[in-house]
Amino acid sequence: xxxxxxxxxxxxxxxxxGTIRGIETGGGxxxxxxxxxxxxxxxYDRIASQSNFHGIILDLRLxxxxxxxxNHAKYSGSIIAxxxxxxxxxxxxxxxxxxxxxxxxxxxxxxxKTGEDAFDLRVLKEDLTDNAAFEALRxxxxxxxxxxxxxxxxxxxxxxxxxxxxxxxxxxxxEERFRQKIETFLNKPTHDFASFIIRNLLEKEGLLISExxxxxxxxxxxxxxxxxxxLKELLDGTSYKGVFMEGWPRWWMYSIExxxxxxxxxxxxxxxxxxxxxxxxxxxxxGLKGLVAANKIEKARSDQFWTICQGLKRPLDPIDGLLIxxxxxxxxxxxxxxxxxxxxxxRISVENWKxxxxxxxxxxxxxxxxxxxxxxxR
Amino acid sequence: xAELLNGCGLCQDVGPLxxxxxxxMSHSTANEWQYHFEGLxxxxxxxxxxxxxxxxxxxxxxxxxxxxxxxxxxxxxxxLIEVKKFNIEIFGLLDIEPIEGYASWHLxxxxxGDQKFIHPEYHLTFxxxxxxxxxxxxxxxxxxxxxxxxxxxxxxxxxIDFILKxxxxxxxxxxxxxxSEYKQIIQHSIHRLWKPYYSxxxxxxxxxxxxxxxxxxIFSIMPSLDTGI
Numbered sequence: 001x002x003x004x005x006x007x008x009x010x011x012x013x014x015x016x017x018g019t020i021r022g023i024e025t026g027g028g029x030x031x032x033x034x035x036x037x038x039x040x041x042x043x044y045d046r047i048a049s050q051s052n053f054h055g056i057i058l059d060l061r062l063x064x065x066x067x068x069x070x071n072h073a074k075y076s077g078s079i080i081a082x083x084x085x086x087x088x089x090x091x092x093x094x095x096x097x098x099x100x101x102x103x104x105x106x107x108x109x110x111x112x113k114t115g116e117d118a119f120d121l122r123v124l125k126e127d128l129t130d131n132a133a134f135e136a137l138r139x140x141x142x143x144x145x146x147x148x149x150x151x152x153x154x155x156x157x158x159x160x161x162x163x164x165x166x167x168x169x170x171x172x173x174x175e176e177r178f179r180q181k182i183e184t185f186l187n188k189p190t191h192d193f194a195s196f197i198i199r200n201l202l203e204k205e206g207l208l209i210s211e212x213x214x215x216x217x218x219x220x221x222x223x224x225x226x227x228x229x230x231l232k233e234l235l236d237g238t239s240y241k242g243v244f245m246e247g248w249p250r251w252w253m254y255s256i257e258x259x260x261x262x263x264x265x266x267x268x269x270x271x272x273x274x275x276x277x278x279x280x281x282x283x284x285x286x287g288l289k290g291l292v293a294a295n296k297i298e299k300a301r302s303d304q305f306w307t308i309c310q311g312l313k314r315p316l317d318p319i320d321g322l323l324i325x326x327x328x329x330x331x332x333x334x335x336x337x338x339x340x341x342x343x344x345x346x347r348i349s350v351e352n353w354k355x356x357x358x359x360x361x362x363x364x365x366x367x368x369x370x371x372x373x374x375x376x377x378r
Numbered sequence: 379x380a381e382l383l384n385g386c387g388l389c390q391d392v393g394p395l396x397x398x399x400x401x402x403m404s405h406s407t408a409n410e411w412q413y414h415f416e417g418l419x420x421x422x423x424x425x426x427x428x429x430x431x432x433x434x435x436x437x438x439x440x441x442x443x444x445x446x447x448x449x450x451x452x453x454x455x456x457x458l459i460e461v462k463k464f465n466i467e468i469f470g471l472l473d474i475e476p477i478e479g480y481a482s483w484h485l486x487x488x489x490x491g492d493q494k495f496i497h498p499e500y501h502l503t504f505x506x507x508x509x510x511x512x513x514x515x516x517x518x519x520x521x522x523x524x525x526x527x528x529x530x531x532x533x534x535x536x537x538i539d540f541i542l543k544x545x546x547x548x549x550x551x552x553x554x555x556x557x558s559e560y561k562q563i564i565q566h567s568i569h570r571l572w573k574p575y576y577s578x579x580x581x582x583x584x585x586x587x588x589x590x591x592x593x594x595x596i597f598s599i600m601p602s603l604d605t606g607i
Contacts, residue, residue, distance in 0.1 A: 175400055254400065271416040272441065301478065318417055319439060319469065323390050336391040359390060363436050370471045
């Protein structure tokens with residue numbers, strides 16, 4: 001199956017040919033570029049009458065170069081996105097994914113956050129630096145187009161059945177508050193359902209976990225472990241097979257714990273044991289001698305890793321971390337994020353975590369005093 | 379409890395309690411409930427008489443793994459079947475020495491059996507195996523296996539209440555503990571766990587020889603009562 005995206009950008013074809021080629025390499029995605037029309041009414045009519053694509057990619061600033069009608073457009077990608085969502089609500093057009101592809105400077109200077117909800121995905125042009133970045137974007141574009149089709153087509157009469165079909169996971173094992181919440185989104189527009197899934201399930205660790213957290217919770221250092229891929233294959237039954245799975249590889253934490261109990265036994269719980277013990281058990285039970293245990297971050301005392309330090313992006317036991325700011329409204333099924341003492345004290349990659357939570361500030365001050373004194377005494 | 383703790387700002391990451399809830403649903407049977415969680419971080423206030431002088435404790439961490447019986451109104455049974463883990467750990471910094479401070483307590487449920495020292499079925503004790511993982515310099519902490527303090531059974535709810543009331547000043551915890559929803563939750567656990575426990579102990583005097591309690595032995599839970607007379 002090949003999905004076609006319409007790409008509106010005021011740059012000339014030759015300027016963006018590399019980007020398009022980068023995304024299309026690997027297959028499954030075809031991109032048709034066009035400059036904006038120029039006149040807003042004509043642009044609106046063009047989109048309303050298009051039906052041969054599965055999604056639209058929009059540049060944010062469409063005003064900088066000449067449009068198709070020879071003038072400079074007076075509207076932005078955000079305005080088009082907003083109009084598309086309205087047209088879909090009025091049932092003038094089908095619902096399809098919208099992706100914002102913009103330069104970092106324009107995003108910082110001109111992107112109004114209130115327009116954020118219209119987009120399923122925001123991508124910075126500067127981040128498309130290598131094949132891996134293009135491949136990740138291609139997979140997400142593929143997942144979005146396919147996922148919108150799946151959501152549009154699922155029969156919503158029996159809500160539990162619809163949820164099970166879309167998540168490819170039995171409602172029995174689903175966290176009840178999440179099940180109730182997702183149910184309320186089933187009869188909303190496809191875009192609202194898709195946004196809920198992407199922002200509150202796929203992009204937040206909790207019910208589902210990403211590959212780095214999966215490795216941390218199993219105690220494994222990915223980069224040094226020759227057999228990490230083999231272990232991942234053994235865990236295939238626990239991976240997320242629901243809507244948008246191609247773009248967001250994730251694992252069900254519930255299934256990982258169940259797998260551990262069934263494979264290793266109920267007597268040895270996963271969380272209370274050290275990373276080295278977890279890896280020793282995996283080596284012994286599965287015969288994967290090439291696995292290597294992850295190491296502690298400096299100043300950390302425990303290697304019962306259960307989260308990822310948002311500064312150093314390395315495994316951390318929450319015991320050795322400080323909560324980061326802005327998580328007050330997290331849903332119960334979402335895991336809280338931490339920064340290690342080391343990263344917090346030295347403000348390592350602070351752009352990733354911004355600040356510690358208000359309640360943690362006193363503790364951070366105590367830690368700073370403590371560790372500065374320790375250095376002097378050494 | 380998770381939402382109350384979170385709402386009052388006393389615990390910002392109640393994830394472990396949510397984890398326990400999920401596991402309780404999937405691991406329990408018709409007659410038994412079971413849950414486990416690790417690392418519920420609760421706050422601790424500075425208190426006088428903390429030793430060594432200048433030590434700053436800043437987290438109390440509860441980890442629990444329990445199996446219990448669903449209450450049967452006609453049969454007052456020993457409410458907990460197994461206490462695999464009930465650890466209360468205290469993390470902090472020591473002022474006089476540039477090292478981290480650590481202490482831990484755990485609630486045990488052991489059979490009285492062939493013990494060298496007095497060993498109540500439910501007891502709270504200082505130490506726990508994790509202390510040796512956490513303390514490099516044994517001089518920091520003196521740990522003895524005694525005393526083994528008899529203590530009524532606790533579930534996670536009573537554990538949280540225990541921590542809040544022992545490690546926070548009254549002013550601090552009362553915003554939560556004086557709330558009627560909170561009291562109701564505590565009352566419910568007290569009724570399920572402490573009523574049979576204390577009624578049985580009470581019966582030792584008020585109704586000696588009573589057979590209405592199962593899975594309880596008076597000298598097992600209160601060895602001190604066994605005076606041999």
